[in-house]
Amino acid sequence: MHHDTTPEEDRADLDVPRRILDRSGFGAAVPLFAADLNDAADTEAARQAVAAHASRLWTEAARTDVGTVDDRPLYWARLRLAARLRTWRPAFDLAEEDRAGLLHLLETASRGITELLFPPGERLLRIVVTGFDPFRLDEDPACANPSGAAALDLNGWTFPVGGRTAVVRTAVFPVRWADFDAGLVEEALGRVHGEADAVLTLSRGRPDRFDLEVWNGVWRGGGTDNLGVARTGRALPPDAPEWTRSSLPVEEIAARVGGPVVVNTEVTEVPAGGGAPVVRPGGPTPGSAARRGGGGDYLSNEIAYRNTLLRDRAGSSIPAGHVHLPRTGSTGEHAPVLARVREIVAAVAATLA
Template structure:
């Protein structure tokens, strides 16, 4: 039985993505994957094939080659593999749940999520940095996401923090409401929250500025994701509803004071709320009032606000002492434009550990 590919997977067949894959060397990933799947005679073997091909995508994407980091080949190659997996007709019985398990493994292993572990010992300062896939691709199919590029560029980075050594591990998240509903963020970030000193989520924001988002709201405001889906509702959390607002634990004032560069760094406290007893949303520059309902965090009402909310709620529920918060990066759309953003974000991450 063949399964319909998703709108996101179908987009990977457009000329621009095909060009990006061809130029990058990631174009060979799908034929190799298809050949290995064809030779697979059991579910266990299929798991091994999916895991090895998916983690190879991640390894290739984070490899330093000296040029500007490009997040797009990883994104398009993953979708091409996902489409091949979806339409694969194995020689053995494969139940829908098992196929879905393979699809999840392809996602997590190619996003760095399965690599979010740290060496033991007191000498390490453990830092998680996350970015997002490209989005708004119908308007600009060649679009790159600076948060994805920065996360790829920072993975494996080490730098001194006093007597200790900071080690960065990165992961990328999809621009899809459904994956967030299914708990992808919590599954990925809960284990490192046990040991991490900082968990910093990144996304693409406004031109020429970094926003350190102070407050995150429990509201989805209807934005369209990469599958063409929208959601307008409270953020659904598996352990029951969370608070209307969560707060960053990054040292935002210290970061603003410490980091210089071409784009200004701002501690953003603005939110949109429905005040207690009120009916209409109002903008509050200094943060939420007592008992209000969230309509927009500092980082808006889309998935960047949602990852910020989920990360900081997870911190609070686990009693984690990690410095957790969200940074909106300057809005750039091409790998060569991200170079300054990568450098300045590296400085922000270092300043977050002061």
């Protein structure tokens, strides 16, 4: 069977991604991975190779001693590895479901998802923060995502809070509807909602402001993802609520952090009786159907919705919610944004201490 690479993987062959990989040193991961794959004598050996190379990508990308944090080498290297794995023709019989399992392992282990684990200890505050891959790459193949950079910057951060120690673990999500449909958010964050003390999702938003999104909607508004796929309609079946709400201490965050930090309660809804969609600055009205959450109707709204729904279904009241980070023009502009994200995470931790 012939295995075609995806449009996203094909984009990794363009000049700009190649230059990013060469400059960062992450390009070296590709031939090393290919060699280990070709040496694999069976599915288990392939699994070990994929796990090792994927987790090494994550570990290297999340190193904190690198100066400017750049989320792009991890993104492009992962795609080059995925393309190699998808088109690999092993010397042994590899079942389709086994190849799919290897591709899934590559994703989760290189995104920090398999590492969302915390040490035991009464005195720890466990905080999870997630970001996203770059997107809209056809418009700007060099673009970065400050939320992905923030996840790399924060992973493993520990800091004192009162008499306790906060420990941060992070992951980076794909900008792909199919992964959300397949339950990647629930796989990554489901277990965490029994262990963590706070779960913050981050994404790239409007220029020059941080939005603390209060309301999340179940509606997908047709945005195109990194595979060129658009989705319109409900994210989840009718038994899921139209709206979920942030439990982040938004007023305290805004007061502590200062600057362009906005508590955003606006939504767009179809009112209970039906009719045209209406913008509600103060949040949804009873019985309405969601059309846009505070964070819109794309994947950032959806991760916010799924995260807070996991909280509710776990019967939990931990701080969980979404922060839209300012849209930055380049990785060089990440630094002040990342410093402010640390202040936001510290503000959440302070309310838990």
